[in-house]
Amino acid sequence: MAEILVLGAGMVGIGAALALQARGHAVTVVDRRGPGEETSFGNAGVLQAEAMEPYAMPRDLPTLLRYALGRSNDVAWSLRDLPSIAPALLAYFRASAPERHARISRTYAQLIARVVSDHSPLIEAAGANNLIRRTGLGEIYRTTRAFDAACARGEKKATCYGLRLRALAGTGLASEEPAIAGETAGALIWEDSWSSSDPGGLVMSYAQLFRRRGGRLLQGDAQTLERAGTGWRIDTGTGLVDAQHAVIALGPWSGSLLLRFGYRIQMLLMRGYHSHVSNTPELSRPYLDAENGYVMSSMRDGLRLTTGVEFVRPDRPQSRRQLDWALHSAAELLAADMRAEGKLWHGHRPFLPDMLPLVGPAPRHEGLWFDFGHGYQGFTLGPTTGELLAEQLDGDTPPVAQALLPAARL
Ligand SMILES: Cc1cc2nc3c(=O)[nH]c(=O)nc-3n(C[C@H](O)[C@H](O)[C@H](O)COP(=O)(O)OP(=O)(O)OC[C@H]3O[C@@H](n4cnc5c(N)ncnc54)[C@H](O)[C@@H]3O)c2cc1C
Known part of the structure; x- marks a missing residue:
C-alpha cells in the first residue's frame, strides 16, 4: 500500500x-x-462509447477554408492568438494525417471500448443511476447530402468497431423525438453511448x-x-x-x-461554452446538430447548449458568437423561443496534439x-x-x- x-x-x-x-x-x-x-x-455530459476515433483536424481544403473564413460554427479562432498556438496546431495537423490517425485510433478504440464497463460499477456503487440516461447520442443532419454522407461514414464506423447504429429519416426522428419539430433530413443514433443530466x-x-x-x-x-x-x-x-x-x-x-x-507540455486549450434555456421540451438523449456545431442536451438546469471549439488564449474574454449561432439553430429545430439564461459558462478541453x-x-x-x-x-x-x-x-x-x-x- x-x-x-x-x-x-x-x-x-x-x-x-x-x-x-x-x-x-x-x-x-x-x-x-x-x-x-x-x-x-x-x-455536454456524453459518455461517448461511439467515439472510437479521436477527432482529427480536417485536412481538406473546403473545410479548412470554411474555418478560415469563419463560415463554420464548429471552430472559431482569433488572428492575434494564432501565432502562440500555431506550433501545437501544426503538430495536430501532422498527427491527423490518415495513416497516423488510423494508428492513434487503434489505441483510442481500445480505451473507448471499455468506458461503459468502467463507469457502470461506479454509477451503481455511487447510487447515481438517476443521473444517467442509457438512450444513446443523436446526430442531426439538416440536408440530405450531409445525411447521406454521414450514413455512409457511420455504417463503416459501426461495422468496423461493432457499434449499434440506427439511421432515422426526418419523419422517423420527428415521431421518435416529438420535441424536434423543425425540418431535418434525418439523424444517426449511436445506441451504445450514455449521457448524464448533471455532469x-x-x-x-x-x-x-x-x-x-x-x-x-x-x-x-x-x-x-x-x-x-x-x-x-x-x-x-x-x-x-x-x-x-x-x-x-x-x-x-x-x-x-x-x-x-x-x-x-504542448497542449491545445480548446475553449467551449455552454448556456441553459428553460421551458423547452425535454429531449430523450443529447443531439449534435452536425452542420451547426453544437450539442443540445436536457439537463437538470434546463436544455444545455454546448459549443464547438474556440482557439483563443485562455485569458481572453468570452465571445457569444458560437453560442448565439447555436441558440438560433436550436430554435429552428425545436420551434421554440430560445433565450439563454444565467451566466455564459466557458471551459477548456485539455487536448494534446x-x-x-x-x-x-x-x-x-x-x-x-x-x-x-x-x-x-x-x-x-x-x-x-x-x-x-x-x-x-x-x-x-x-x-x-x-x-x-x-x-x-x-
Ligand atoms: C464545451 C465542452 C463540452 C464537452 N463535452 C464532453 C462530453 O460530452 N463528453 C466527454 O467525455 N467530454 C466532454 N468534454 C471534455 C471534458 O469535459 C474534459 O476532457 C474533462 O472534463 C477533463 O477532466 P479533468 O478532470 O481532466 O479536468 P477538470 O474537470 O477541469 O478538473 C481539473 C481540476 O483541477 C483543479 N485545479 C486546477 N488548478 C488547480 C490548483 N492550482 N490547485 C488545486 N486544484 C486545481 C480544478 O479546480 C479542477 O477541479 C467537453 C468539454 C467542453 C469544454
Whole structure:
C-alpha cells in the first residue's frame, strides 16, 4: 500500500483516485474547488462509447477554408492568438494525417471500448443511476447530402468497431423525438453511448463514493507541490500532506504546474461554452446538430447548449458568437423561443496534439505521475485512464497503456 496524492478533482482525478483506492492505496485528492466544478462540470455530459476515433483536424481544403473564413460554427479562432498556438496546431495537423490517425485510433478504440464497463460499477456503487440516461447520442443532419454522407461514414464506423447504429429519416426522428419539430433530413443514433443530466453531479457522486470508501478530499493549491525527500508534499487547508506518489490530474491547468518541474507540455486549450434555456421540451438523449456545431442536451438546469471549439488564449474574454449561432439553430429545430439564461459558462478541453491523453510516470521525477490531456472525451475516459494509471503504479503496464506513456511523447 502506498500513500498517494491526486491533484485535481475532476472526472479524471476522481476516476484515478477510485481506481488507486480499489487497489488498496491510501489516497488523498486535493483541489482548490469542490469535485467536478470545472471542465467536468460544464461539458455536454456524453459518455461517448461511439467515439472510437479521436477527432482529427480536417485536412481538406473546403473545410479548412470554411474555418478560415469563419463560415463554420464548429471552430472559431482569433488572428492575434494564432501565432502562440500555431506550433501545437501544426503538430495536430501532422498527427491527423490518415495513416497516423488510423494508428492513434487503434489505441483510442481500445480505451473507448471499455468506458461503459468502467463507469457502470461506479454509477451503481455511487447510487447515481438517476443521473444517467442509457438512450444513446443523436446526430442531426439538416440536408440530405450531409445525411447521406454521414450514413455512409457511420455504417463503416459501426461495422468496423461493432457499434449499434440506427439511421432515422426526418419523419422517423420527428415521431421518435416529438420535441424536434423543425425540418431535418434525418439523424444517426449511436445506441451504445450514455449521457448524464448533471455532469458535475456525477463527478460529485463518484467523489462521495471515494470518501465513503475511506478516501480523503482536501482543499489546497496544487502549485504548492514540492519534493520532500523521496516523496512529495503539498500544503492544504488542513496542513502539509506527504505522500510517496503524486498524480497530476489538473486537466487544462496541468501544463502550468509542470512548467515548475521543467516539463513543457504542448497542449491545445480548446475553449467551449455552454448556456441553459428553460421551458423547452425535454429531449430523450443529447443531439449534435452536425452542420451547426453544437450539442443540445436536457439537463437538470434546463436544455444545455454546448459549443464547438474556440482557439483563443485562455485569458481572453468570452465571445457569444458560437453560442448565439447555436441558440438560433436550436430554435429552428425545436420551434421554440430560445433565450439563454444565467451566466455564459466557458471551459477548456485539455487536448494534446497527438490526440491521446498522457498517462503514466513523469519521465524525470520518481513518484510523479501524469493523467491529463483527455481533450474532447475526459468525462468519458476518466475512470478508464484512472484504471490504467493504477495498474502502472502497481508495476504493470498493459499494452494499450504503452501508447499513452509520457516518456515516449515528451
Ligand atoms: C464545451 C465542452 C463540452 C464537452 N463535452 C464532453 C462530453 O460530452 N463528453 C466527454 O467525455 N467530454 C466532454 N468534454 C471534455 C471534458 O469535459 C474534459 O476532457 C474533462 O472534463 C477533463 O477532466 P479533468 O478532470 O481532466 O479536468 P477538470 O474537470 O477541469 O478538473 C481539473 C481540476 O483541477 C483543479 N485545479 C486546477 N488548478 C488547480 C490548483 N492550482 N490547485 C488545486 N486544484 C486545481 C480544478 O479546480 C479542477 O477541479 C467537453 C468539454 C467542453 C469544454
